[in-house]
Amino acid sequence: MCTLFFYINQFKQERVSSAYWPRVCHLPHMELRLERVTQAPVQTLSPIRPSSIESTSFFYLQMPDIWVQSFTHLKDMPRADTALELLKKTASLVKPIMRKHGWVLPVLAEFYPDNPSLLGVPPTFMYQAFTDRSFPLALLQDLVSISVSVLSSDFILIILRC
Amino acid sequence: MGQQILVRLRYPNSPDAFFNQEDVVGTLLHEVRNIF
Numbered sequence: 675m676c677t678l679f680f681y682i683n684q685f686k687q688e689r690v691s692s693a694y695w696p697r698v699c700h701l702p703h704m705e706l707r708l709e710r711v712t713q714a715p716v717q718t719l720s721p722i723r724p725s726s727i728e729s730t731s732f733f734y735l736q737m738p739d740i741w742v743q744s745f746t747h748l749k750d751m752p753r754a755d756t757a758l759e760l761l762k763k764t765a766s767l768v769k770p771i772m773r774k775h776g777w778v779l780p781v782l783a784e785f786y787p788d789n790p791s792l793l794g795v796p797p798t799f800m801y802q803a804f805t806d807r808s809f810p811l812a813l814l815q816d817l818v819s820i821s822v823s824v825l826s827s828d829f830i831l832i833i834l835r836c
Numbered sequence: 837m838g839q840q841i842l843v844r845l846r847y848p849n850s851p852d853a854f855f856n857q858e859d860v861v862g863t864l865l866h867e868v869r870n871i872f
Contacts, residue, residue: 675843702837703845707865716843746840747845750849751846751851752852753852753854756854757845757846757854760845760854760857760860761843761845761860762859763857764860764864765859765864767857767861768864768865769859771865771868776872779839779840779841779866780839780840781839781840781841782840782843782864783840783841784842784843784844784845785842785843785844785845786844786845786846786851787844790848792844793843793844793863793866794841794842794843794844794863794866794867795841795842795846795867796841796867796868796870797838797840797841798838798839798866799838799839800839801839802866823848827868
């Protein structure tokens with residue numbers, strides 16, 4: 675169980691005025707980070723660089739329109755370029771869904787397992803960017819049972835039961 | 837790793853043949869949904 679606090683007044687103000695990402699949720703372990711960005715981000719948006727996951731930091735970056743950040747295909751298989759195009763087309767087709775939920779997928783990869791009935795492997799975790807379109811409470815209501823109690827006029831307490 | 841989604845693009849018996857676009861999209865949506 676984790677607990678988080680935030681100010682309603684600050685939150686409303688941020689939702690109107692912030693161009694950056696003050697809130698980043700690390701979903702699978704149910705760690706919820708609420709952080710404030712006091713200065714403009716110093717990092718600029720890095721382009722898509724395949725097989726460089728460590729260099730792509732999502733925190734404090736300005737919101738890009740990139741939701742699948744890199745692609746990996748099997749170069750040894752025949753028609754590898756067609757596979758890469760298929761991956762990119764697929765990512766562009768699911769882009770509206772990723773954008774609406776704020777999901778950021780670092781790598782979309784092709785694989786060719788020996789098990790013929792295996793079609794895909796899900797990620798163990800994925801980043802969630804809280805934008806104006808993906809409100810945190812609406813997300814949390816889908817995920818876990820939460821209890822919200824108002825402590826004062828501008829301070830609320832949210833308890834997550836994971 | 838763990839931050840990646842793996843999808844199968846080719847048929848198991850013939851690696852030259854690819855799945856349809858709709859099948860790959862369905863697989864990807866299924867895997868995206870599986871995390872939650």
